[in-house]
Amino acid sequence: MIEWLLEPLSEPIVARSLAELALLGLVSGTLGCWIVLAGRSYSAESLAHSMLPGLVGAALLGLPLVLGGAIGLAVGASLIALVGRIKVLSSEIAVSVVITSLFGAGVLLGLAPATPAGLGGILFGDLLAVGFGEIALAAGYAAIVLAILFVLHQGLLATGFDRLNAKALGRSPAQLDLVLALLLAGATLVAVQALGNLLVVAMLIGPAASARLLTQRIGPMMMVAVAIAWVASLAGLYASYHAELAAGAAVTCALVVAFAAALLIRSLRELLASDTRRRSRGAQSRGLRLRSRRA
């Protein structure tokens, strides 16, 4: 049993993947909570697609690919913010319009004969191909994210939960949006080329969405999220090693299973809570209503 647990970790491929996931877990547990609370999952899922025109453009002009990807992300994020200011459209529609157009443009550009092959493959990075360069980058980025979130914590708290009153307190929700957009774009740039979009999305959203089901307060929520990210990464890598499943997909599945488990725990808790409430309050209005509805 011990050997079963230790053997994978002695493989450099597994150890490196685990290190990268552990660092990304720190980002996802903290930044992810704000993304989930602010309802930015669509951005998190789609923003990477806005890299495509930048990547193709950089390849055609002979510039470094990272620069192209960064420009693509910056253009995508600022266009989303711009379109999001149109009052009759929700921020979700803004994401849809901007990402669809940019991705379409990227596909068209990518058909130019001079485009090198396999550029789109950058969006499907491979967890097992992670090297020490990527791990150092992830470590640096995790440190930046933790520092910024720590400094801005009070401000984010004020705007994050109550957008209407935030203005009265002298804080603007636009600031929160900007910080989140920038940090999200940075995470996409750092992680997507190494891990692939699918795994990055699952890492950013999964642990935070699960933790939100288990606890209401932001501090514990972040800790639970980081813990979930770490446990799911380990479980996914074990599955990939012992059952020979595709690595990134196995970790993604583990994160989704964690979410399902959190959902189950939450449902059971709600069931128990309503049960005890009914018993203790007896004839109080809520219990009455519940019973009359059942009857």
Place this chain on the structure above:
Amino acid sequence: MFDPFALPFFQRGIVEILMLASVSGLLGVWIVLRGLAFYAHAVGTAAVPGLVLADGLGFSAIFGAFGAALVMAALIALLLRRRSVGGDSATALVLAGALALGVILASDVFGSQGSVDRLLFGSLLAIGTPELILAAVAALAAAVATAIFGPRWLAAGFTDRSGSSDSLLIALIALAAVAALAAVGALLATAILVVPAATTRLIIKRLPLWQLTTAALAAAEGAIGMTLAYQLNVPPGAAIAVLAGIVFALVAIAVLIHQRRPRLAPLALTLLGLSALAVAGCGSDDGGEASSSKITVAATTTQVGDLVREVGGDAVTVKQILTPNSEAHDYEPRPNDVGAVAASKIVFASGLGLDAWSTKLVKESGSEAEVVDLSSGLPVSYATGEGEVHADEKEGEAHADEKEGEAHADEKEAHGHGETDPHWWHDLTNLEAATTEVETALIAADPAAKDQITANADAYRATIKKVDKQIRACLNKVPANERLIVTDHDAFIYFTERYGVTSKGAAFPSTSTQGQASAGEVAALEKLIREAKVNAIFPESSLNPALAERIASDTGASSDYTLYGDTLGAADSPEGTVLGAEAANAKAMVAGMTGGKERCRIEP
């Protein structure tokens, strides 16, 4: 090029996009009003595991996509009812789970699969009768449901988001997204389902009118996008997405100007007019083609194109469909290819499932071109992944030369065991046989050029023999027990068997971007490389080499050498011909096996 409206596949495309436009008008407004854009995007994308399953088990892709989308819709409808779960997080996670399942199915259950990528951006040629029926059903269902439940959806749009009519809306959007798959693709379904409704929302607030304008705008954008896709030879989804994005931007700017400075109304109107122009005015670039007395033939892959050019020489014009570096297995034919085939007398195909799309091309073009499958008369063939020979090698020469006596002579008669590996040209005796087939076919088509073609074919066969000898001499510089290669794509069995090279493992379990390796497989491969003391591993030129490089640096083997497996090099490079690529493969292998100590010269 000829009139697109006369082509059946283009007519189908226009009919399809007009039906989708009515769906867009009817449902798009609800998507915008109820904040379901992420769901609309996700439900189309989540069809991918359904496509993988359909491909693996061999049932219709459209059923697979529809089934997956329905499961996705049911899960999200359930999760949306729970207040404690953010709808967007739930959507993201259900989508991630579905896609991860697709990757696992593609890499670990079905091994290799192909026809998934093509449905990501849509394709004019992917629209058949089932797709048309599905779009009609989607349009009809959307119309009926809007008539009955429209008022309730409108009321709910401003208050709660639960109730049975909501589940119906969610199911309808799933149906619409699957119907849009063939025309605009999974990743760009929002271009027709969301963007037109968002554009008209900027100007119109009242409901029936909003729906009508949205349908009209979607129809205009769709039809023009389709025409552009045909003329520019691009996937229709991408053309429609860019067009819709431009129109949205112009309308948004016009509205902004109108609100801030009503006095600048003329400018705003100009912009609106411009967006109408962007929709309507699209130049056509018909280039007349000089016709000559030469016969025109089409070739599917880069290798076949090179072979036909060598044999045909000046006597034929060769239209080659694949370009270097494009994947043959999952290529989705584009409109220009139909034109190329329609103008050709013969279509030369590589065969064995590598270019199965060529039959469809011939059918769509309505041409009566003869299809010559070059794999039909191969002297040497191997089953996929096995390494078993079921060959009746005509010439004893192949064996006589193998002095080292590697006993890979387990040549069983393995007919019917699985599929035949399609990379036949890596054995040069096969290339010789194919040369003769091309020669025969070309002479039959153009008897007047017989002398020229025969001379070309004779010269080419002589060169093949010469290069074959040189490659063998080159590889013989390496002792037989050191002739080991590790490559990330198992395409080289014809080469390794012919020249006595042992192939160890493939790091990628599948040949497409959908496939991923597992930690267990890669760890085992690294162990094998260390134990067998392999000097070099060879990432293939058309695959992303990151993982191969990682394995190389872990094991101390070099990954600096590239092999040409599925495709040739760029047209004007030495590797742009079959013989040049095979020579480059031999040189790279020898340099890699010996740590760069042994090099050889091969001159075709």
